[in-house]
Amino acid sequence: MNRVVDFQGQEQMRRPPQPRPRRATGTAPFSPFEFMLAGRYLRARRKEGWISVIAGFSLAGIALGVATLIIVMAVMNGFRAELMGKILGFNGHFTIYGITNTLHKWEDMATKLRRIPGVVRVTPLVQGQALLTAGGGSPGVLVRGVRASDIMNTKLVVDSLSDGAIQRYQRNNESVLIGERLSNQLGLLPGMQITLTAARGNVTPFGVTPRQKQYTVAGTFKVGMSQFDESVIFMPLPEAQSYFNKGQGVSGIEIMVSNPDQIADVRPAITNVVGEAARIVDWQQENKTLFGALQVERTVMFLILSLIIIVAGFNIISGMIMMVKDKTRDIAILRTMGATSGTILRVFLMSGSAIGVVGTLMGFLLGVLFCTYIEEIRQFLIWVSGMDLFPEALYFLSRLPAKMETSEVIYVVVTALTLSILATVYPAWRAAKLDPVDALRYE
Numbered sequence: 001m002n003r004v005v006d007f008q009g010q011e012q013m014r015r016p017p018q019p020r021p022r023r024a025t026g027t028a029p030f031s032p033f034e035f036m037l038a039g040r041y042l043r044a045r046r047k048e049g050w051i052s053v054i055a056g057f058s059l060a061g062i063a064l065g066v067a068t069l070i071i072v073m074a075v076m077n078g079f080r081a082e083l084m085g086k087i088l089g090f091n092g093h094f095t096i097y098g099i100t101n102t103l104h105k106w107e108d109m110a111t112k113l114r115r116i117p118g119v120v121r122v123t124p125l126v127q128g129q130a131l132l133t134a135g136g137g138s139p140g141v142l143v144r145g146v147r148a149s150d151i152m153n154t155k156l157v158v159d160s161l162s163d164g165a166i167q168r169y170q171r172n173n174e175s176v177l178i179g180e181r182l183s184n185q186l187g188l189l190p191g192m193q194i195t196l197t198a199a200r201g202n203v204t205p206f207g208v209t210p211r212q213k214q215y216t217v218a219g220t221f222k223v224g225m226s227q228f229d230e231s232v233i234f235m236p237l238p239e240a241q242s243y244f245n246k247g248q249g250v251s252g253i254e255i256m257v258s259n260p261d262q263i264a265d266v267r268p269a270i271t272n273v274v275g276e277a278a279r280i281v282d283w284q285q286e287n288k289t290l291f292g293a294l295q296v297e298r299t300v301m302f303l304i305l306s307l308i309i310i311v312a313g314f315n316i317i318s319g320m321i322m323m324v325k326d327k328t329r330d331i332a333i334l335r336t337m338g339a340t341s342g343t344i345l346r347v348f349l350m351s352g353s354a355i356g357v358v359g360t361l362m363g364f365l366l367g368v369l370f371c372t373y374i375e376e377i378r379q380f381l382i383w384v385s386g387m388d389l390f391p392e393a394l395y396f397l398s399r400l401p402a403k404m405e406t407s408e409v410i411y412v413v414v415t416a417l418t419l420s421i422l423a424t425v426y427p428a429w430r431a432a433k434l435d436p437v438d439a440l441r442y443e
Contacts, residue, residue, distance in 0.1 A: 034343060038350035054319035059359040061312030062420055066363025067370065069305050069412045070404065074371045076298040077408075078401030080291070086225040088283055089156035092123065092254025093263055094270060095286070096278045102249040103278055110253055116269045121256040123150045126240035128251070132233070134194040135186035141233050143176075143196065145240020145250075151177075156223050157234075162190065165219020173239050175218035179229035183220045192217050196233075198243065211243065252278075309416050312359070313423040320352045320427030324434075332436035341432040348428035349421075356420020364413055371402040 096103065103109075110122045126145030131138055148170045152158055158166070161177070168190065169175050176196075178188065188194065198211045215235070222229055241247065257266050263282050274280060284291075324331070331344055370377065378400045 034347050035350065038347045038354065054315075054322060055355055058312060058315040058319050059355050059362070061315050062309065062356055062359025062416060063363035063366060065305070065308035065312050066360050066412060066416045067367040068308060069302070070364065070367030070409055071370050071374075071402070072301055072305055073298070073408050073412070074367075074402040074404045075374070075400070076294070076301060077405055078403035080294050080298070081403050082401040083225075083294075084291070086156070086223055086228070087287060088260050089154070090223055090225070090228055091283065091286075093257045093260045093283050094255040094267075095281050096253040096255070096270075096274055097281065098249070098252065098278050101251065102246055103252060104249045106250050106253060109273060109278075112273045113253070113255060113270065116266065116273070118257050118259070118262075118266045119255055119270075120258050121150075121153055121254075123147075123153075123254040123256075124237065124250045124252075125150075125254060126235075126237060126244055126246050126251045128198060128240075128244045130233075131197040132182075132186075132194055133197065134188055134192070137186050139182070139185070139231070141182070141196075141231055143198075143233050143235050143240060143243070145235045145237045145244070147237045151234060157221050160222040160224075162219040162221075165190065165221070168216075168218035169234070169236065172216060172218065173236050174214075175216045175236070177219055177221055177234040178217055179232055180220045180222040181226055181230035182233075183217070185230065188217050190217050190219050196243070200245065213243065306415070309419055313419045316352055316355055316420055316423040317427060319355075320348060320424055321430070323351070324348065324427050324431045327431075328434065331431055331434050335434070335436040344434070345428050345432035348431045349424050352424025352427065353421050356417060356423070360413055360416040360420065363416065364409070367409075368404070371404055374400055374402045 096109075098104070106124055110124060113119060113122045123146065126143075128143050130141055130143050132141045148166060151169070152166065160180075165177060169177055176194070178194075183189070186194075193214050193216060195212060195214050200211070221234075235243070237250075241250070244251075255270065257263060260283060263284065267280070267282065270280060334344065335341075
């Protein structure tokens with residue numbers, strides 16, 4: 001005690017001032033206690049099993065949304081890449097057509113085109129429509145007159161040729177190469193005869209008569225795109241010139257460049273060589289409608305499927321609000337024991353974020369696994385259901401493609417994480433603002 005003197009001069013004893021008790025400041029942010037409490041709130045007890053069910057549905061919604069987005073975007077990218085690879089591997093990146101449908105003096109033009117930097121192949125061709133008759137069928141076909149050396153330089157075709165096909169094609173000028181699907185439809189084998197009928201043939205005093213001629217099947221090819229495998233026939237260039245009345249001319253010249261995505265860099269040089277004697281069509285112009293439709297479809301599918309993640313985010317919000325209502329008494333007790341509103345806020349933020357993080361991770365793994373084994377899954381579903389889930393004649397491709405773009409996968413994952421975390425903010429804020437007096441009033 002301290003000895004003091006009052007205003008009358010008398011000494012009195014006074015206790016020293018006692019330190020005030022410190023107010024509870026709660027736990028440190030993101031302490032082990034908060035993590036333990038957040039995890040415990042996600043685990044259901046027997047009396048409140050429905051809470052874990054809601055959390056499970058929210059987690060499943062996020063996982064399915066992320067997986068679906070990854071799978072659909074990968075399939076769309078794969079479909080576009082496969083389609084572009086087949087089209088650009090089979091056709092030229094540039095095609096030069098004659099003004100009168102026939103290009104004369106093409107040899108000098110082809111020689112100059114080969115000297116242009118970036119040009120890797122120049123292929124003269126004769127192209128025309130014909131009617132094929134064989135095996136009781138008469139389908140329409142596209143005849144492409146191409147030299148054997150140019151076919152050997154077309155990797156997509158030469159890798160799929162049947163045994164001995166190119167040798168027979170070189171030896172016999174009246175032999176043709178046909179697509180494998182066309183061969184299977186008509187029951188044709190190498191060495192068998194087919195009849196081709198062209199609308200414009202011999203010129204007679206009575207007008208132009210159809211031209212009909214027999215050819216020997218030298219072999220088959222399969223590029224994996226039904227549009228080509230069932231409707232294209234290769235014929236030796238000199239024979240095609242004679243068959244379609246081209247003389248020494250050709251229908252056009254196909255040009256392959258090293259980088260088809262940068263055709264604008266090569267086009268001026270090609271234009272200088274060609275001049276006004278012919279017209280130039282690049283692959284983007286020829287397939288503008290197809291690839292434009294694919295891009296629109298891809299964008300729309302991404303927007304529509306993103307709604308799955310948004311719906312899953314609303315599931316998290318509703319589930320967390322129900323959890324806050326059920327834990328009202330627990331929150332009030334924690335507040336009276338010294339837990340701050342920040343502690344409560346972080347606990348419920350971690351509880352809701354855990355659903356989003358785990359669901360996103362599960363969806364990512366599911367999407368990657370599905371895309372990796374998508375063809376095996378398709379074959380299994382066909383075996384189970386007995387239905388063709390990816391008709392080759394409808395989609396032009398013989399297999400279901402999937403190509404995951406790293407940037408798109410990262411975008412999907414980040415978007416799902418952001419939406420799921422934002423979905424927990426409002427329920428956590430409500431829990432933090434809960435007044436313990438009001439919560440315990442009717443307990």
